[in-house]
Amino acid sequence: MTSGVVLYNQGGIEGTLAMMNQALLRNDEIAHQIGQKYQILDEVSAGQASQSGQEFQAGMDNTRAKTRDLVQNVSNAVRQSQDGMNGLDGSFRNRLG
Secondary structure (H helix, E strand, O other), X not given: OOXXXXXXXXXXXXXXXXXXXXXXXXXXXXXHHHHHHXXXXXXXXXXXXXXXXXXXXXXXXXXXXXHHHHHHHHHHHHHHHHHHHHHHHHHHHHHHO
């Protein structure tokens, strides 16, 4: 019997989740900057860009919300999976003594 075989890498999974959350924050910042640029464009064009900017912002808000939900769902699934694996590992350790 061999011991120490790792079938999953909890640290690597957590690192990837952290990278996903960082990317989400960067996307939020970029969307905010784009919204600011539309506002500047609107001011320069005497209100002509208002409708386009509002539609774009609404679409971005919707996309960001869906992305946040997706990242949260992935995080929850990973944590549940890790909890299950940790429980299973503990059960086998107890049985093997």
